[in-house]
Amino acid sequence: MPVTESQDTKSATLTQKPLELILARNLMSALSTPAFLVDEGGLLVFYNEAAGMLLGKPWEELGTVGAEEWGRLFGPFDDGGEPIPYDELPLVKAVRDDRPAHAELAIRSTDGHPHRVEVSAFPIQTAHGSRGAIAIVWPTAGGGSFDGASA
Amino acid sequence: MKAKLWGTRGSVPSPGPETIRYGGNTSCVGVTLSDGSLLALDAGTGIRNLGLALPDEPTRLHILLTHLHLDHIQGLVFFAPCFRPQTEIVIWGPASPGASLRDRISRYISAPLSPIEVRELPCDVSFRHTPQSEWEIGPARIRAASVSHRGPTLGYRIDDGEDSLAYIPDHEPALGADLDTLGEEWISGFGLAEGASLLIHDGQYSDAEYPEHLGWGHSSLSHALSFARRTGVDRTVLFHHDPMHTDERLDELGAEARERWAAVGGDPSAVELAVEGAELDLRAPAPSPVVAG
Numbered sequence: 001m002p003v004t005e006s007q008d009t010k011s012a013t014l015t016q017k018p019l020e021l022i023l024a025r026n027l028m029s030a031l032s033t034p035a036f037l038v039d040e041g042g043l044l045v046f047y048n049e050a051a052g053m054l055l056g057k058p059w060e061e062l063g064t065v066g067a068e069e070w071g072r073l074f075g076p077f078d079d080g081g082e083p084i085p086y087d088e089l090p091l092v093k094a095v096r097d098d099r100p101a102h103a104e105l106a107i108r109s110t111d112g113h114p115h116r117v118e119v120s121a122f123p124i125q126t127a128h129g130s131r132g133a134i135a136i137v138w139p140t141a142g143g144g145s146f147d148g149a150s151a
Numbered sequence: 152m153k154a155k156l157w158g159t160r161g162s163v164p165s166p167g168p169e170t171i172r173y174g175g176n177t178s179c180v181g182v183t184l185s186d187g188s189l190l191a192l193d194a195g196t197g198i199r200n201l202g203l204a205l206p207d208e209p210t211r212l213h214i215l216l217t218h219l220h221l222d223h224i225q226g227l228v229f230f231a232p233c234f235r236p237q238t239e240i241v242i243w244g245p246a247s248p249g250a251s252l253r254d255r256i257s258r259y260i261s262a263p264l265s266p267i268e269v270r271e272l273p274c275d276v277s278f279r280h281t282p283q284s285e286w287e288i289g290p291a292r293i294r295a296a297s298v299s300h301r302g303p304t305l306g307y308r309i310d311d312g313e314d315s316l317a318y319i320p321d322h323e324p325a326l327g328a329d330l331d332t333l334g335e336e337w338i339s340g341f342g343l344a345e346g347a348s349l350l351i352h353d354g355q356y357s358d359a360e361y362p363e364h365l366g367w368g369h370s371s372l373s374h375a376l377s378f379a380r381r382t383g384v385d386r387t388v389l390f391h392h393d394p395m396h397t398d399e400r401l402d403e404l405g406a407e408a409r410e411r412w413a414a415v416g417g418d419p420s421a422v423e424l425a426v427e428g429a430e431l432d433l434r435a436p437a438p439s440p441v442v443a444g
Contacts, residue, residue, distance in 0.1 A: 016342030019297040025337060026327030127246045127303075128283055 056110035090121035094133035158197020159425035161391035174427020177222035202231035209237040216244035218304040300368035344382035354389030
């Protein structure tokens, strides 16, 4: 029996998320902490119910959106109220650099209310390389709002 | 393509008068491809009888391991072709960040657990990590993908002509997930099983037993049936029977499975429990699948 390896992966595999993302989503679904998940290309593929409450829009309603649309909807913004470039977000940096990343920033929920938060993101590494990244979000210690974010 | 079930039991061999009909050997399925060549899926104790049934002649065999839990490799050192110098055996299995497939299997085939070492096997044996892309063995296209279980674990799909077999014997796709509502791309194993002629799938627990075994890596009857319905397979064989399940208990679970399948619009003959020694012809006319919803 000859053995050959083909690059012709069938369409069925292309519809399937990697198991590591599936398990991450399942875990995040059980957490009360806001959490976000991106794939290996940096595309947001899921956020949990707690994140939906923070943003004011559940994942089921929003679905996958591009970077520009995400920025228009939610920010995030830096201390000066300036939008943070998509490439500088902890999640995107974690995927791109294969390194953990952390930041304090402000996001704006759909009702226009700003929320100061800390975000920690880490890459999902497997035997076959990076699969994406997870970000966990916490309210900034001391709370408070960030006026510039609602501008 | 044809499949023969040489071992249907999960966890630990369970021989005895109370398991004589469904069998007590652990996971092993022999797959005969369209050109007559043979693949073995897993190497539980069932592979011993598979080996005894093979002719003593030069040959090349492929063994596809889903994972390295003992009930899936225990039969390797009792597989007669391993002791024939004229036999070439290729063992495929999951990669791990810690050690090679050969080194991990050698932990079992070595002292004090085994009287022989891998290097002492008379056959020509090699070990290969399954590739991420599809590969071919003879006339078949093989695909492996990680699935939800404890530790690095694969499911397999074998396509040979019009026939397709999905083999996912240890699988808990419903862990933290609602299989009835989840998007299909988020269901573990979906891409392997989608539209398969035959699905051989974990069905270890009854629904009542499952809560006591949450996270152990196996499916309840309801979860296995939901997975079969969502993936739109033609025929489902529930596999990896719990060692505590007697023939009488499995008869009850089989009847329950058929009733539930019929209740969602399926042909009850399209769902069955794995029986050791059973031969499954994938060319046989397929019952109508349940429309996934």
